[in-house]
Amino acid sequence: LSQIKPSPITPGPTEGIAMEPLLLPWDRFSSWLHCICVVGFDLELGQAVEVIYPHHSKLTEKEKTSICYLSFPDSNSGCLGDTQFCFRFRQAAGRKSSLGCFLDHFDRDAPVCLKVSGYYYGYVYFRQVRDKSLKRGYFQKSLVLISKLPYVTFFHSLLKLIAPEYFEKQEPCLEAACNDIDRWPTPCPGKILTLPIMGVVMKVTAIFFFVRYQLSVLVSIILPTVHEVDLFRCFHPVFFHIQMLWELVLLGEALVVMAPSPAESSETVLALVSCISPLRYCSDFRPYFTIHDSEFKEYTTRTQAPPSVILGVTNPFFAKTLQHWPHIIRIGDMNLLPINSELVCECLLVSRLVSGVYTAYKPFLNKDEDIIKQLQKGVQQKRPSAAQNAILRRYFLELTQSFIIPLERYVASLMPLQKSISPWKSPPQLRPFNQEEFMKTLEKAGPQLTSRLKGDWIGLYRCRFFLRSPNFDGWFRNRRKEMMQKLEALHLEALCEEDLQLRIQKHTEVETVDLVLKLKEKLTQAEKDQLPVKPGTLPKLQAHIESIILTLPEDLQGILHKPPSP
Secondary structure, three states, rough: OOOOOOOOOOOOOOEOOOOOOOOOOOOOHHHHOOOOEEEEEEEEEEEEEEEEOOOOOOOHHHHHHHHHHHOOOHHHHHOOOOEEEEEEEEOOOOOOOOHHHHHHHHHHHOOOOOOOOOHHHHHHEEEEEEOOOOOOEEEEEEEEEEOOOHHHHHHHHHHHHHHHHHHHHHHHHHHHHHHHOOOOOOOOOEEEEEEEOEEEEEEEEEOEEEEEEOOOOOOEEEOOOOOOOOHHHHOOOOOOOHHHHHHHOOOOOOOOEEOOOOOHHHHHHHHHHHHOOOOOOEEEEEEEOOOOOOOOOHOOOOOOOOOEEEEEOOOHHHHOOOOOEEEEEEOOOOOOOOOOOOOEEEEEEEEEEEEEEEEOOOOOOOOHHHHHHHHHHHHHOOOOOOHHHHHHHHHHHHHHHHHHHHHHHHHHOOOOOOHHOOOOOOOOOOOOOOOOHHHHHHHHHHHHOOOOOOOOOHHHOOOOHHHOOOOHHHHHHHHHHHHHHHHHHHHHHHHOOHHHHHOOOOOOOOHHHHHHHHHHHHHHHHHHHOOOOOOOHHHHHHHHHHHHHHOOOOOHHHHHHHHOOO
């Protein structure tokens, strides 16, 4: 790939860098990646971070330790050749979780599944090949991209371009790649971005939907998404139970995926997290989890109930350590797996490997035989995997939407009437969420209106299930914030429709100054929060403020025109 020269590209009206704020060196790099690490194996020290690019990148010792242990498959995995997978770990306490002011707008506009949290993702390209010249007998090394962005498909594809070059040409290749990335425009929804890397041009079109690698005028490779995994491939070993898995993820139940390799464990965990989209999975999830993880004791203790988390593991040690967990998913051949005898095992034989879901959970909804038959028919007819994936993703989407619509409808009723908004009073408050009141609405306006699936839909919502889950808490916090901002926007619009000049005629000079200060504060906050106001509202409010200031004495005008102290 490095020998293929890209054709010259002239940025179109929506391509490249447009109206970006002034960025310092490495700001563009930092908007995509925190750093690139090389992790090797030393016979005396074990796994160690050998190189960090750019060299000024900061990682705490705890973060380095996490990266070291998570960048290598467990020894029992037997991953020969090249393997790709991802992991996720907590950022060090005190580290700024924001992407920086120039990406705040981007993160705010991103779909909930792509919003940044207080975690780093590690995208790994691991190579293990026999090498008799080494004492260990094997060459083992990982190239790892550390990022705050959950663009799994995009970064794995980027690694396929960078990693083979690195293993051939070593560090100069990394330096060149970092310099290339620092010339990229910052991520921007809806824009066409031209991303040169290693002599190839990646053209990212509508970043939330697909990525095109432009290798020449005639050749391009298209990925359907930057972040979604292939659901059908991931769930194929257990697809008889996809509906039950959807319920378990929706309710925030403790789940562990036991797989033969980190590639399988990480993809399955990511598939589980994404199956309730567009609802955001708000609990912790670890695509690849090891016994060296800093949360190992916290997540494996028997002194309390397992936490709301999804873990992906490959070490057989977890088969015993986590056998008390209520829900265990086996992918592939896991030898010597002790399972709690109280759990019900629903197994599916796939290519002579035993996979299954081990749980005593009884689903609330009746099993949907139609989706199973549709997918099975696709297998028999050799339907393309992309088509199977689209069918399954659509099924999950409709299931989640049917579940969320009654909540959306009820929460919308908590908004005060627009006629109750007065420009001279604080915006009215939202009515509180009343669980009993909401449950009563389900009898006539529940999911049964939009879903053909029968079963105990109401049972799924009950306060000891979904309404007590982190997923509901995260969803409601987000919706409440959006509605509060809408109320603020309506309040601002009402203010702009007032005759403020007439109003201040009844004010003293002190009252007028106080009004100006309050209006300026509201304007600043509205711009910061990017309130959903009608076009022209903020300029109109600014004009009102200026006209009021002009009615005051010159000394006060000078003071009020000064920018506020930082």
